[in-house]
Amino acid sequence: MFTIPRWIQQHNNKFQSFAEIPEDKFGEINRRLALHKRSTVVVSILIAAWNEETNILNCISSLSVLETQIPFEIIVINNNSTDKTQQTLDRLDVISLFQPIQGCGPARQLGQEQAKGKYILLADADCIYPPCWLDEMMAVLTKKNVVCVYGRYSFIPEVNYPRWKLFLLERMKDIITEVRHFKRPYLNAYGISMGYIKEFGLKVGYVMYKVWGDDGRICFDLMQYGEVRQVKNNRSRVWTSPRTLHRDGSFSKAMIARVKKELKRLSSMIRPLPPHDTKTSKN
Template sequence: MRQLKNPEWIDELKFEYDNFDQIPSHVFDKINSDLDKVLSKEPLVSIVMTAWNEEVNLLRTIASLSKMKTQIPFEIIVINNNSQDRTQDTMDNLHIKRLFQPKQGCGFARQLGMEHAAGKYILLADADCYYPSCWVDEMMDVLRQPNVVCVYGRYSFISEEGFPRWKLTLLEIMKDMFAEIRHIKRPYYNSFGLSMGFVKEHGMKVGFVPSKWRGDDGMLCLGLMKYGKIKQVRSNKARAWTEPRTLKRSGSFSQVLKERILIEAKRFKGNFNSKMPKDMSMME
């Protein structure tokens, strides 16, 4: 069932702080208390995320992950990707595994996280998203199926002024329809690091793209295809939720819709061709 309004559980995690200095200690204490209940020293799953200038957003993301309802042992690894704000201070006040990658770029940071991951499986998350309590279970239910090496989930946008949920729902329906088409021949176009999972053993063989450019998640998925199946996690209840920051760069909702339609029209024919595209930048 589609969400025509923002989930209530997100409202509880939308800490209205502008910077690290405004975060009271009792907020860290509560999140850490929840983390201590769910994190494992012998994880099967490593949740890996990079953070660049996310001193408050990271708090929200970790708070959502601390609410996971699962019997699967997991750890959380956050890589500070050379942030210029107080992201490191936020990390240091949370009971998570903390790493620092001075080389700018998600590929560098995610590679470092993967190398330090103790889990057999890796789930990628973003430091500015909210994750429902069923996310780990839903992702792992598909990832642990026979011959599956990589999965990716779906995501939704949190409504704001000018971007009401009913309009965002229409956009997401269109987005999911095109994702179904792309999945047939080019699933790597759908695999975004905000909700993606893979088998670490094979991920280490492929590795992340060591550069500043975007698309390292899609390139990893592309490389994993030779080791097994790529599957979607279609469950709507497992959707990651994110602020519409990327949408707002395009302007109004009508401008966003027009831009997305033009992008999909441009690459529509290529969706039926299994040949690797020349323009890999279209992965993002």
């Protein structure tokens, strides 16, 4: 409630630009990535990156110490970045693709088309992943009749965003997640921590333009092929900065805005959304 896990500090570098990243940092991460090299791939981790020249380093650093025996690959899709994201990727031993069509949907679509794994895990470029993340996600995704899974996430504290306040927000979010999951689990499916079977992901595909909720849309379409499950183990929580809360101006405003939003649509959560075209709809 008041602190963050110690392992996060290893990856939570404070570099402000590509030029500040020391050469030995790339070497350190690449040596760890080399330990995961296998001749076959079971899981493909897809990361859409737009102007994330320093954040992507921290993300890959955390994925380089995943504690797993499952063979995986990391695919980062440079989504038309205008900063030095590509220079960072060129120094890391990951698969790098370029998608000029703006939007996470187009980026993730390209990624899954090039992926070698049977399973897809989605990660965000500005997040830090716990060592158990891949195994915990796969433990649920490989269960009978499951086609898609999603995990939980927490915030790394900053000035004016103390950990205890973020903790309370997260617990409220977890409660809302349980309500949503009853009839509308796709509303909980965020690319920050999500996985699915690639075969079905290719069948339904991502929306091919920039729009909010491409991850939830593909989850909705995947529901025709099986169940959507939640990965609840707190050890597998992904950690990210509270920059999405910054848009509201302050923590209090962010909290109020989210409570109002959830109360407004609470009654609709007990009814499933009818089938519709997710590629053109506004919901």
